[in-house]
């Protein structure tokens with residue numbers, strides 16, 4: 001999925017959108033590049049602020065539309081935690097989220113190497129896990 005010649009946000013955005021069969025627009029490219037450059041699971045408002053620095057004319061409504069399209073296409077993950085605003089994650093590898101309650105951060109957490117969800121959770125007999133979507137809370141040292 002990642003171009004070996006360049007994994008810049010721009011080239012990643014292009015290949016992700018192309019692979020998903022979504023039409024690339026200037027706005028979608030700018031929003032996706034912002035998300036790909038962010039590792040803090042930003043909210044739409046934060047994505048809007050960051051994208052405006054590269055595309056000053058973009059509106060918040062356009063950012064929301066782009067986020068909806070990118071989420072529905074499976075290019076990014078749309079996350080909802082408790083009653084907070086939606087957040088967005090570009091990491092498409094299997095992972096869960098760790099909410100750092102002390103520092104109000106969201107971190108990606110993967111299973112330890114060699115483990116499967118079936119090894120960690122007491123699942124009903126015969127369950128085949130097809131994707132992970134879990135949220136852990138904790139206090140993480142900075």
Ligand SMILES: [Zn+2]
Pocket residue numbers: 041089090091095096097107108
């Ligand atoms: Zn994530």
